[in-house]
Amino acid sequence: MHRHLYFIMGTSDNQDLPVEKILEEALEAGITEFQLREKGPHAKSGKALLELALNCKELCARHDVPFFINDDVELCITSDADGLHIGQDDGSVKAARLQIGPNRKLGVSVHTLEQAIRAVQEGADYLGIGPVFATNSKADARPPSGVSVIQEVHALYPDVPIVGIGGITEDNAHVVWEAGATGIAVISAIARSINRKETIAQFKKGSAVWN
Numbered sequence: 001m002h003r004h005l006y007f008i009m010g011t012s013d014n015q016d017l018p019v020e021k022i023l024e025e026a027l028e029a030g031i032t033e034f035q036l037r038e039k040g041p042h043a044k045s046g047k048a049l050l051e052l053a054l055n056c057k058e059l060c061a062r063h064d065v066p067f068f069i070n071d072d073v074e075l076c077i078t079s080d081a082d083g084l085h086i087g088q089d090d091g092s093v094k095a096a097r098l099q100i101g102p103n104r105k106l107g108v109s110v111h112t113l114e115q116a117i118r119a120v121q122e123g124a125d126y127l128g129i130g131p132v133f134a135t136n137s138k139a140d141a142r143p144p145s146g147v148s149v150i151q152e153v154h155a156l157y158p159d160v161p162i163v164g165i166g167g168i169t170e171d172n173a174h175v176v177w178e179a180g181a182t183g184i185a186v187i188s189a190i191a192r193s194i195n196r197k198e199t200i201a202q203f204k205k206g207s208a209v210w211n
Contacts, residue, residue: 004183005203006163007031008070011052012040013191020055026190027063029200033183034060035085037070053079068107073099083107085128088115093122107163111142116153120160127153128185131166132176136188147179154180170202 007026011019023034036056038044044052053069057079060067068083069076073096076084083105086096093108100106108119109128116127131144150162164176165185176184186203193199 004032006033006183006185008035008187009191010038012042025196029197033066035068097123113152126161128163132164133167135167150179
């Protein structure tokens with residue numbers, strides 16, 4: 001089974017270093033996907049945001065790592081990102097699929113089995129499920145649901161990639177894998193790590209096959 005370490009970050013997730021610097025370290029350490037999630041009080045906009053996205057896209061391309069944009073169809077297309085990720089409040093999955101076209105990946109955040117079924121039926125390529133554990137990375141985060149939804153969705157859709165997100169650390173990641181996830185998404189554990197190489201190595205330690 002191929003396993004994925006999906007890094008999500010924006011300017012607000014670490015004010016001490018540029019996103020590009022942290023991303024470069026994470027890419028060199030072995031993340032398998034990157035999502036630019038530019039939200040919060042320090043978020044860039046306009047030309048500065050496009051420049052950031054293009055820089056991240058270039059870094060990811062250099063390491064052959066897919067580059068995703070969070071909740072911004074226009075930026076996804078303008079930056080020629082590899083994919084888009086949307087949440088339950090970010091509009092229709094069908095509409096997003098039509099806008100980004102068939103060749104870009106579309107990820108959808110879901111919190112229940114019913115939402116997962118609808119997302120798959122409407123064209124999602126993978127599902128982000130969480131928050132698995134309590135998290136401080138998102139101000140509007142829902143209460144943690146544990147791994148029960150991951151287990152339910154995996155049982156119904158064993159071939160649909162599932163990315164667990166929310167409060168996942170090197171110490172509890174194994175619980176998410178065991179529930180049926182093919183990937184884990186991490187924000188602060190990597191963005192705010194004092195040793196990203198070691199943190200990422202610990203996430204990948206003892207796991208099966210990575211691609």
